[in-house]
Amino acid sequence: MALIVQKFGGTSVGTVERIKQVAEKVKKFREAGDDLVVVLSAMSGETNRLIDLAKQISEQPVPRELDVIVSTGEQVTIALLAMALNDLGVPAVSYTGNQVRILTDSAHNKARILQIDDQKIREDLKAGRVVVVAGFQGVDENGSITTLGRGGSDTTGVALAAALKADECQIYTDVDGVYTTDPRVVSQAQRLDKITFEEMLEMASLGSKVLQIRAVEFAGKYNVPLRVLHSFQEGPGTLITIDEEESMEQPIISGIAFNRDEAKLTIRGVPDTPGVAFKILGPISAANIEVDMIVQNVSHDNTTDFTFTVHRNDYEKAQKVLQNTASEIGAREVIGDTKIAKVSIVGVGMRSHAGVASRMFEALALESINIQMISTSEIKVSVVIEEKYLELAVRALHTAFELDAPSRQGE
Amino acid sequence: MALIVQKFGGTSVGTVERIKQVAEKVKKFREAGDDLVVVLSAMSGETNRLIDLAKQISEQPVPRELDVIVSTGEQVTIALLAMALNDLGVPAVSYTGNQVRILTDSAHNKARILQIDDQKIREDLKAGRVVVVAGFQGVDENGSITTLGRGGSDTTGVALAAALKADECQIYTDVDGVYTTDPRVVSQAQRLDKITFEEMLEMASLGSKVLQIRAVEFAGKYNVPLRVLHSFQEGPGTLITIDEEESMEQPIISGIAFNRDEAKLTIRGVPDTPGVAFKILGPISAANIEVDMIVQNVSHDNTTDFTFTVHRNDYEKAQKVLQNTASEIGAREVIGDTKIAKVSIVGVGMRSHAGVASRMFEALALESINIQMISTSEIKVSVVIEEKYLELAVRALHTAFELDAPSRQGE
Numbered sequence: 073m074a075l076i077v078q079k080f081g082g083t084s085v086g087t088v089e090r091i092k093q094v095a096e097k098v099k100k101f102r103e104a105g106d107d108l109v110v111v112l113s114a115m116s117g118e119t120n121r122l123i124d125l126a127k128q129i130s131e132q133p134v135p136r137e138l139d140v141i142v143s144t145g146e147q148v149t150i151a152l153l154a155m156a157l158n159d160l161g162v163p164a165v166s167y168t169g170n171q172v173r174i175l176t177d178s179a180h181n182k183a184r185i186l187q188i189d190d191q192k193i194r195e196d197l198k199a200g201r202v203v204v205v206a207g208f209q210g211v212d213e214n215g216s217i218t219t220l221g222r223g224g225s226d227t228t229g230v231a232l233a234a235a236l237k238a239d240e241c242q243i244y245t246d247v248d249g250v251y252t253t254d255p256r257v258v259s260q261a262q263r264l265d266k267i268t269f270e271e272m273l274e275m276a277s278l279g280s281k282v283l284q285i286r287a288v289e290f291a292g293k294y295n296v297p298l299r300v301l302h303s304f305q306e307g308p309g310t311l312i313t314i315d316e317e318e319s320m321e322q323p324i325i326s327g328i329a330f331n332r333d334e335a336k337l338t339i340r341g342v343p344d345t346p347g348v349a350f351k352i353l354g355p356i357s358a359a360n361i362e363v364d365m366i367v368q369n370v371s372h373d374n375t376t377d378f379t380f381t382v383h384r385n386d387y388e389k390a391q392k393v394l395q396n397t398a399s400e401i402g403a404r405e406v407i408g409d410t411k412i413a414k415v416s417i418v419g420v421g422m423r424s425h426a427g428v429a430s431r432m433f434e435a436l437a438l439e440s441i442n443i444q445m446i447s448t449s450e451i452k453v454s455v456v457i458e459e460k461y462l463e464l465a466v467r468a469l470h471t472a473f474e475l476d477a478p479s480r481q482g483e
Numbered sequence: 484m485a486l487i488v489q490k491f492g493g494t495s496v497g498t499v500e501r502i503k504q505v506a507e508k509v510k511k512f513r514e515a516g517d518d519l520v521v522v523l524s525a526m527s528g529e530t531n532r533l534i535d536l537a538k539q540i541s542e543q544p545v546p547r548e549l550d551v552i553v554s555t556g557e558q559v560t561i562a563l564l565a566m567a568l569n570d571l572g573v574p575a576v577s578y579t580g581n582q583v584r585i586l587t588d589s590a591h592n593k594a595r596i597l598q599i600d601d602q603k604i605r606e607d608l609k610a611g612r613v614v615v616v617a618g619f620q621g622v623d624e625n626g627s628i629t630t631l632g633r634g635g636s637d638t639t640g641v642a643l644a645a646a647l648k649a650d651e652c653q654i655y656t657d658v659d660g661v662y663t664t665d666p667r668v669v670s671q672a673q674r675l676d677k678i679t680f681e682e683m684l685e686m687a688s689l690g691s692k693v694l695q696i697r698a699v700e701f702a703g704k705y706n707v708p709l710r711v712l713h714s715f716q717e718g719p720g721t722l723i724t725i726d727e728e729e730s731m732e733q734p735i736i737s738g739i740a741f742n743r744d745e746a747k748l749t750i751r752g753v754p755d756t757p758g759v760a761f762k763i764l765g766p767i768s769a770a771n772i773e774v775d776m777i778v779q780n781v782s783h784d785n786t787t788d789f790t791f792t793v794h795r796n797d798y799e800k801a802q803k804v805l806q807n808t809a810s811e812i813g814a815r816e817v818i819g820d821t822k823i824a825k826v827s828i829v830g831v832g833m834r835s836h837a838g839v840a841s842r843m844f845e846a847l848a849l850e851s852i853n854i855q856m857i858s859t860s861e862i863k864v865s866v867v868i869e870e871k872y873l874e875l876a877v878r879a880l881h882t883a884f885e886l887d888a889p890s891r892q893g894e
Binding site for chain 1: 566
């Protein structure tokens, strides 16, 4: 008999019919003998409806009061599921974040969980009840309702699993697991049975938006086994867990991630003096622009070129800031490019394997794809290429690192 | 500087525009120097929408979970008003029933308030904030959300006023006060400046549905001055308060109440033995049918006639029960009539004045209206008449007891 925390997102509880389906699913687990804590989001669209209502009253709603309104979304779904479960003969009880007592800081609209009181939940589980908890919300020490920010329901699920020392935290979504890469780009993409927290973090931050990054970090920190599954299809999903030193049998690379959200900016002919990187990036950061990749070439003739990427939405703003900096520090010119894509190979296996990067570069070279920037971390190698080569690059790398589904290769 | 509790109902907060109007109104009171606690209902229609949603999940929703859902209605309006007030430069904070801590019993969907913690509210008032409280809801000692049942927001307002020893509890509605009778029936009906709790109770229970009976009882018990006002029109409204021994100047009769919701049943030729009333009404009560007026005539030939009224919706059910009783106790026959109306004169002044009843009967006799049943209490005389004479009877009594508006008599 296991203790499982299950989290269902907005589309999984988007209609009365779906809530009833979720109840049937929960019932099956319960009948198999598991203890269950179910975390729910608001019905899809409801959070936006509530925010719109608030915006009609106030252009800049008081954050504390916005949380009071927005938190009603989950409050409705938890009670609906608890009702549906009781109707199926499964004793169930609902709790808001405040009722569990999910204690957070007071950063309204983006609060962080500090502590979870597990007493009530343990009593209910002991009494044979399914506990249905509102995701995305908590309460601060003044008793004010807080919300964790968008996607916070995943975090609630993981935090509850950590507090209860659950055997597994299952995140139900509209995909059946984590794939080696996007199946829409590579038809041979395979669902992974297993992936490490670190790999998942790299995949998630690179655009494989299956899970909230915060939830994965949290799960890694407290070592909560996390499983991604499809809400309404059967299947084992993908288990996200620690690296259990089985790397001998693991593939070197777990997946290929990519995104087209970034733009590249280069400031050329920068006088190469100490502190130049700060002089360039300080104003960018002060303008609240996040920087992803940063590359500085070795200098020649006492000047250097400095390149970095930002989100495309910030491109024009960043360009203006950089032009100012260029005049101030006497750089030659600022150039930029929005038609780029970033492709990354991710895998804990590469820690113990040399030559992973060169194998990547070789595969791209064979397709005559020019690499514009390179950045590496312990479990990831990323390159920036021209956007039009994105699909070609992903397919080439997928094959080069032997990720193609064997059963499909013969198709 | 007074402490005022103001309650606004569903139509007063039915739209974003109206909520903004309520905020403007509250601001004016605040600027006049009053401390304010504002109690709100859900936006009109919202409670029904939430109940419908629950009914789609379950024909008989678990009462505890239904309260979790339904309570979100007020949770939204309090935050919207708090936002609107802050936008107008009036510091304000919202509290759910749970956050105030309005402790109730655990009778979900129809809970009763046991205790109110006034600490937080007093701190906020001291700090110059308007406190906006969700009506209709509370929390039981297990921390479960409860609701007080329909119209419970009035009760929340009165209970808060009692706990805070407020100077006045103002109930804002869609009428500008309590009238001597329904102005749609008697054009000379006058708004009363003042009425006692007892009179208001009699008026309310007789169909003048301005206030919830429970709220009036509560206000009377704790001596909370209660004022009924129009939400969006200026005016002093009607003050409901204790009888301050000013009866010398008070009119004998404060108002004429009436309803057409009842039906009359008579069981004739009942053998007149001790306990016969219980034999007749016991089965009615066991069938969960509420009885209003009861009249038993003096017996002749050792048999008696026994008449009572029930709500029209219960008429057929009551008739069947009574037929059974009639066979059992050997009564002659059961007859009934649904085309009746009940008219009452209400006033604490009649306590010290003889002849009020006879003046009533005289006024009806002058219009040739036959009286079918009579029932009296200390501050009320009620008669049942044929329904078609209702308007005529009310107008005749309104004039006979000198309630007609003097300014309008010459019109």
